[in-house]
Amino acid sequence: MHQTFDAALGINLLHANQQGAEHNRAHFDQWGIICLNVMSSPGAGKTVLLERTLAALTNEFKIAVIEGDMTTELDANRLRQYNVPVIAINTGRSCHLDSKMVAGGIHCLAHEYNPSDFDLLLVENVGNLVCPAEFEVGEHAKVALLSVTEGEDKPLKYPVMFQEADCLLITKTDLAPYLEIDISQIEANVRQMNPHVTIIQVSAKTNDGLENWFNWLRNAVQSNTAKSVMSLT
Ligand SMILES: Nc1nc2c(ncn2[C@@H]2O[C@H](COP(=O)(O)OP(=O)(O)O)[C@@H](O)[C@H]2O)c(=O)[nH]1
Ligand SMILES: [Mg+2]
Ligand SMILES: [Zn+2]
Ligand SMILES: [Zn+2]
Numbered sequence: 001m002h003q004t005f006d007a008a009l010g011i012n013l014l015h016a017n018q019q020g021a022e023h024n025r026a027h028f029d030q031w032g033i034i035c036l037n038v039m040s041s042p043g044a045g046k047t048v049l050l051e052r053t054l055a056a057l058t059n060e061f062k063i064a065v066i067e068g069d070m071t072t073e074l075d076a077n078r079l080r081q082y083n084v085p086v087i088a089i090n091t092g093r094s095c096h097l098d099s100k101m102v103a104g105g106i107h108c109l110a111h112e113y114n115p116s117d118f119d120l121l122l123v124e125n126v127g128n129l130v131c132p133a134e135f136e137v138g139e140h141a142k143v144a145l146l147s148v149t150e151g152e153d154k155p156l157k158y159p160v161m162f163q164e165a166d167c168l169l170i171t172k173t174d175l176a177p178y179l180e181i182d183i184s185q186i187e188a189n190v191r192q193m194n195p196h197v198t199i200i201q202v203s204a205k206t207n208d209g210l211e212n213w214f215n216w217l218r219n220a221v222q223s224n225t226a227k228s229v230m231s232l233t
Pocket of ligand 4: 023027103107
């Protein structure tokens with residue numbers, strides 16, 4: 001658990017977090033990097049999705065990763081095999097990344113590399129369907145994953161994540177035939193929370209739908225006007 005309002009100090013933690021998010025966002029825009037905050041409950045398939053993404057797109061874009069986990073560098077080490085910078089952030093007892101932690105990560109990246117060389121920063125948040133959606137880290141877009149094994153009702157029970165998402169990936173669609181799950185009902189529940197969100201069905205096992213996700217990413221990177229203006233000058 002964590003508090004969003006610390007009554008004793010009278011500090012609105014979300015407000016302080018927002019200031020940090022603006023700091024990070026200014027860096028991203030100065031460097032011409034698009035930052036995506038990738039969120040889901042534990043085990044929905046974030047790391048596997050990032051593995052597929054790095055395998056497919058590192059020849060098109062220069063990508064860096066911030067990997068948030070309460071403990072361990074297990075996920076970070078999986079992604080390091082794709083020869084991209086992976087900055088691991090252990091959050092300890094905290095169940096989400098906040099903007100200060102991500103600031104530490106991007107300052108680290110800027111210390112070791114020329115950050116303007118990068119096109120895309122993928123942030124894998126701590127597995128949690130609740131508060132990562134509340135704590136902006138300066139991202140340009142939020143990507144939420146919901147796996148078919150989690151049930152149709154989750155968009156209704158955890159509304160903030162689904163209201164805030166810019167892109168919603170329904171993952172593990174290869175498992176749907178083995179479950180009593182109606183993917184169209186998942187989509188309807190997501191739409192009830194967020195009528196205009198982009199919904200993409202994917203399976204990282206069969207690769208179904210991954211090309212649609214890559215195209216969404218390509219579009220996000222190409223819409224980065226800061227980069228195109230920089231490359232003209
Ligand atoms: N069948 C199937 N399993 C998947 C898929 N994506 C991920 N998994 C499995 O789900 C588990 C959790 O995946 P992981 O990427 O570590 O989830 P994370 O906790 O959200 O990062 C692993 O055992 C993966 O192999 C998928 O598309 N299909
Ligand atoms: Mg993971
Ligand atoms: Zn939290
Ligand atoms: Zn700074």
